[in-house]
Amino acid sequence: MTQLFNNAQEWQTLKDGIVTLAKQEVLSRFEKVTSTTKADGSVLTEADTEMQKATAEFLMKQWPQFDFLGEESSQEEQAEALRSTQGCWILDPVDGTSNFASGIPIFSVSLALVVNGQVVAGMVYDPDRDELFAARKGLGAELNHQPLVAETPKTTLKKCIGIVDFKRLSAELALKLVQTPPYASQRSIGSVALDWCWIAAGRGQVYCHGAQNIWDYAAGWLIVEEAGGQSATLDGESVLVDRVVKRSAVAATTPELFKEWQDYLA
CATH class of the missing domain: 3.30.540.10 (Fructose-1,6-Bisphosphatase, subunit A, domain 1)
Structure with a gap:
């Protein structure tokens, strides 16, 4: 560094x-x-x-x-x-x-x-x-x-607030989230950078976005990582890549919620 x-x-x-x-x-x-x-x-x-x-x-x-x-x-x-x-x-x-x-x-x-x-x-x-x-x-x-520090008293996915941008998800996944939502409530705030930061702050506990560019996520990604949260793409890869290409993003405040969220999305 x-x-x-x-x-x-x-x-x-x-x-x-x-x-x-x-x-x-x-x-x-x-x-x-x-x-x-x-x-x-x-x-x-x-x-x-x-x-x-x-x-x-x-x-x-x-x-x-x-x-x-x-x-x-x-x-x-x-x-x-x-x-x-x-x-x-x-x-x-x-x-x-x-x-x-x-x-x-x-x-x-x-x-x-x-x-x-x-x-x-x-x-x-x-x-x-x-x-x-x-x-x-x-x-x-x-x-x-x-x-x-990314933390939350909500211990299961069904108690969480999900920050989800439906517009950029596949129709299949978006429909699944609408028909069988795994969380208690859902938000879409319209600023990718703040999406990440609000997860780090525990204002939402799980996150999903279908396509964001490096200027959208680079700073927020590091803030979640350093706060102790976890993230990956929908395919399980690192969100961060050193080129201008759209990336999906899945994140959560705790390892336990992250695994439960990934299992649902899969």
Whole structure:
């Protein structure tokens, strides 16, 4: 692991910078901007483009040794950044843009640092709630400077809240979840990065999503891992891969719930 963010001052500089930029470039525009539709059908706002631009400038000034991959970067730029031998930042400037553009106050900024194919640092900031989830590889997870541990008093799947994005699941699996739900209740909040963080915080206990990109999940994945939660794809592989390709995700707060959840999904 890079030793950079073992330094408390450097870590705080990074966290303070992202929080400040998110308030300036994202929260200040909430309910004040119009949106457009990208070629892939996803939503884009001025907050996305301006947050990405401002964050890239901040990171380059502070840590010029790392490359940069943003959701709004071109595919060529994204692929080149991931090939970096020094490491690369991965940013989703507004995760939950559809919520943001619709006036729904559930969205976030997600930033991860990947070195040699490993996520070594990650943070997800929810500017509406002023909640900063963060983690460093091997050093645990935190929420607003307090240790974050994935735990729950709910000991069986049937007592749990499931965070599930039905839209991106196969029709067969989605129908199974609707007809024979294994949990007590289900939510879909519209921000993948916060999905992961809310699992780490125990706000939901099990999670399933059919297709998410590396900028959606990289930081949240590390936060769940460092909080002690467990995750895999629907096929049982590691969610994390060092390329831009959509991945399914299954996660839970505890090993016991994770196994029960995987058994049901299988």
